[in-house]
Amino acid sequence: DIQMTQSPSSLSASVGDRVSITCRASQSISSYLNWYQQKPGKAPQLLIYAASSLQSGVPSRFSGGGSGTDFTLTISSLQPEDFAIYYCQQSYTTPVTFGPGTKVDIK
């Protein structure tokens, strides 16, 4: 199975900050990488698919990059509604695997 890791596991930031989260796959997954946001008690929401494509309806302050084994999710200017847990997920092969998550909270 492909293992996904994320760093950091948590971070504290202020509204307006630029935030970046890293995801690493245990083998090359080309650009088969998605990012999801999950708020407490809610289902995850797709933010980015295919490493860098913004899902419809998602604010443009979210962006994704990378290929192969190393990927990044960037929030250009953190907003109050962005405090959540972020998961990366490889869609290269089954079993689909998720990263452990990165919790973004208020400094």
Add this chain to the structure above:
Amino acid sequence: EVQLVESGGGLVQPGGSLRLSCAASGFTFSGYWMSWVRQAPGKALEWVANMKQDGSQRYYVDSVKGRFTISRDNAKNSLYLQMNSLRAEDTAVYYCVRALRFSWLSSDYWGQGTHVTVSS
């Protein structure tokens, strides 16, 4: 509007069975791969299984192979997960998930989830 509504969760003893259902609406259900993803309390997301549009292909995570069966009824716009020989580690919120039309392992819409608790 796309809607996925799960049902069938509850409390079950170890070794017991449950059948989860997912009622889909707002899109052409028969045109999409569908999946189940679960999340144990305070833990990360875990993909469980998925199924092709016509039911001809299905895949499972190793930990549920031989115990869980994914199925669908396109006439009823419904997805199912039959869970047998349940274990404490199967305790989780189970989400019904729709795949992206062009990426069978990526998911765009999620239901709100149904809770499964396996405990004596």
